[in-house]
Amino acid sequence: MDLKQLERECLRRGVPIIGEEESQILEFFVELLRPKKVLELGTANGYSGIILGSEGAKLTTLEIDKKIAAEAKENFTKFNIDAKIIVGDALQTIKEVRGKFDIIFLDFTKRNYNKILPVLFEKLNNKGILIADDVLFDKCKDFKESVLSHPKLKTMFIRVGHGLSVSIKK
Numbered sequence: 001m002d003l004k005q006l007e008r009e010c011l012r013r014g015v016p017i018i019g020e021e022e023s024q025i026l027e028f029f030v031e032l033l034r035p036k037k038v039l040e041l042g043t044a045n046g047y048s049g050i051i052l053g054s055e056g057a058k059l060t061t062l063e064i065d066k067k068i069a070a071e072a073k074e075n076f077t078k079f080n081i082d083a084k085i086i087v088g089d090a091l092q093t094i095k096e097v098r099g100k101f102d103i104i105f106l107d108f109t110k111r112n113y114n115k116i117l118p119v120l121f122e123k124l125n126n127k128g129i130l131i132a133d134d135v136l137f138d139k140c141k142d143f144k145e146s147v148l149s150h151p152k153l154k155t156m157f158i159r160v161g162h163g164l165s166v167s168i169k170k
């Protein structure tokens with residue numbers, strides 16, 4: 001199976017994966033930065049994680065739903081992704097995550113983006129980037145304000161799908 005086939009399968013089954021343009025943007029950053037360590041919040045069945053780990057990064061990804069996490073595990077094996085999935089509520093399981101990351105991708109419950117931002121900031125390497133999906137939703141208003149006004153983050157918004165924010169740690 002290739003990634004396009006997986007994408008089609010996810011769309012057919014209604015698995016809520018990132019859109020095509022968002023995927024291309026993730027691919028762009030992964031190829032540009034060649035990250036060694038990536039953290040993702042909101043694994044689903046591993047589609048975006050496969051992109052995040054495609055240049056050989058060690059991926060840590062957090063997912064609340066046991067069943068979909070089991071699918072992600074299979075997909076990571078199929079696509080040779082070096083991934084560790086932590087199952088549970090990311091607001092809790094983030095406490096088990098050690099070390100710092102070159103890319104952090106935020107794609108779980110939107111209302112929790114702002115709540116978890118301070119923890120993620122600490123887990124981001126200097127010059128690392130935090131990418132968040134769906135930031136045009138109202139539920140992300142506080143998050144958007146926080147990343148824009150943060151003295152140690154430089155943020156831009158990309159108008160694709162429901163909006164992506166990209167913040168670099170200064």
Ligand SMILES: C[S@@+](CC[C@H](N)C(=O)[O-])C[C@H]1O[C@@H](n2cnc3c(N)ncnc32)[C@H](O)[C@@H]1O
Binds near residue numbers: 048090
């Ligand atoms: C939009 S989907 C992720 C899609 C995935 N990033 C992709 O593009 O392939 C959001 C995922 O976040 C998970 N999720 C929701 N709340 C969560 C939480 N509190 N902790 C961890 N995962 C959560 C959902 O179960 C769902 O699988």
